[in-house]
């Protein structure tokens with residue numbers, strides 16, 4: 001039995017406009033279920049509680065906890081929400097491809113995340129609802145990519161409904177978080193080396 005999951009544990013907060021599919025994304029990732037019912041009912045309406053799944057990414061056992069951060073605009077200036085954001089390791093900035101407004105909102109949510117975190121946060125821009133029919137698609141891939149360049153973070157498209165891209169999105173964010181930790185450990189090493197040489 002492998003017991004080393006908690007050596008690689010990450011908390012990821014989902015932020016974005018109301019009604020774009022954050023809860024369904026969590027349900028899909030944690031329970032492999034889209035319809036929020038039964039056990040998944042517990043996913044609704046939480047701020048601080050996360051929903052965790054054990055999985056293996058690149059051969060390393062991992063626990064990923066997803067937090068559905070309350071998304072009402074007022075929460076952008078809320079101390080309780082700031083505290084939740086501060087505790088998260090990484091962030092999924094989500095919008096829906098069916099809502100240009102939700103794309104615009106990402107900028108304000110990103111600002112809230114950057115304000116809450118002391119160091120530069122590890123971000124992933126995620127476009128949800130890619131399964132919806134062409135006539136419902138109001139935000140192009142190109143617009144998503146342009147915003148990702150502006151925010152200086154990677155970008156991916158998913159569907160919480162079909163599950164397409166969901167595990168890959170979380171996996172890629174975990175890889176970025178691991179790389180970020182290795183970089184800061186290296187920096188700390190250089191700092192200690194500098195101090196001990198003096």
Ligand SMILES: Nc1nc2c(ncn2[C@@H]2O[C@H](COP(=O)(O)OP(=O)(O)OP(=O)(O)O)[C@@H](O)[C@H]2O)c(=O)[nH]1
Pocket residue numbers: 017018019020021022023024025070071128129130131132158159160161162
């Ligand atoms: N077709 C399709 N519908 C989706 C998808 N994701 C979410 N939805 C629908 O969008 C609606 C809102 O989904 P939620 O997961 O509750 O959205 P939310 O962002 O958590 O909403 P708040 O809790 O208000 O912040 C639901 O009716 C879902 O069925 C998706 O990938 N594809």
